[in-house]
Amino acid sequence: MNIAFFLLPKQEVVCLTYDTTLRQALERMEYHRYSAVPILHSDGTYYGTVTEGDLLWFMKSRPDLTFETTNKVKLAEVPLRVTNKAVNIDANMDDMISLAKVQNFVPVVDDRNHFIGLVRRSEIIDYCQQGLSQRS
Template sequence: MNIAFFLLPKHEVVCLPHDATLRQALERMEYHRYSAVPIINEDGGYIGTVTEGDLLWFMKSRSDLTFEGSYKVKLIDVPLRINNKTVNIDANMDDLISLAKVQNFVPVVDDRDHFIGIVRRSEIIDYCQKGLSQRI
């Protein structure tokens, strides 16, 4: 089995550019109803994953910050509490599964560390479930 089988390609993934604002992050996450979104730099590299919790904890720590003022804060200034690890597209399935156990999605990069998409944990579980149901 190849990781590419599970890959949701970059053009289908909701991402945020590294120079996005806090407000843009909040609005995009709300619109798509996601609790975590990958952050991509100008070269297409994966920087990290921002979560709702990151945004909320940051806003809580800044008593001077209002939602109206959130367009002034760059996303890059928000500390990320979780370090979602990436997997290379050529990695083996064991590497993917060990990361998917602890991450809702696994960012996938190419040999130049450019972000090429994600593998959702739910896709792996669905695949395993189908395999189990076919055995019965």
């Protein structure tokens, strides 16, 4: 099955850019209740994924940083502890399943590494469950 069938398109995905402030990232993640969000370069290419843990560890390591001053820090300064890998739109389901084991979602990119959307782990689990049900 083609992974495009499971794709949540970019227009429906909460994304951040490298230039987003720490405050903006915290507020958007809180508002949408997400624990991880894709980060894009200004040209739309996928950079990585920031997690709540990344933000918390960064704030912990900066005792001079207060919540009030988080609007002066760019997301580019926050080290990402985990590398969430993206797949190309032409990837197969086996690639998706192996990434979904360790990622909440799998970013999907085109041939130029432009982010085009993501596939949620829950969609992949549902797909696998249907396959198991059909075998029974």
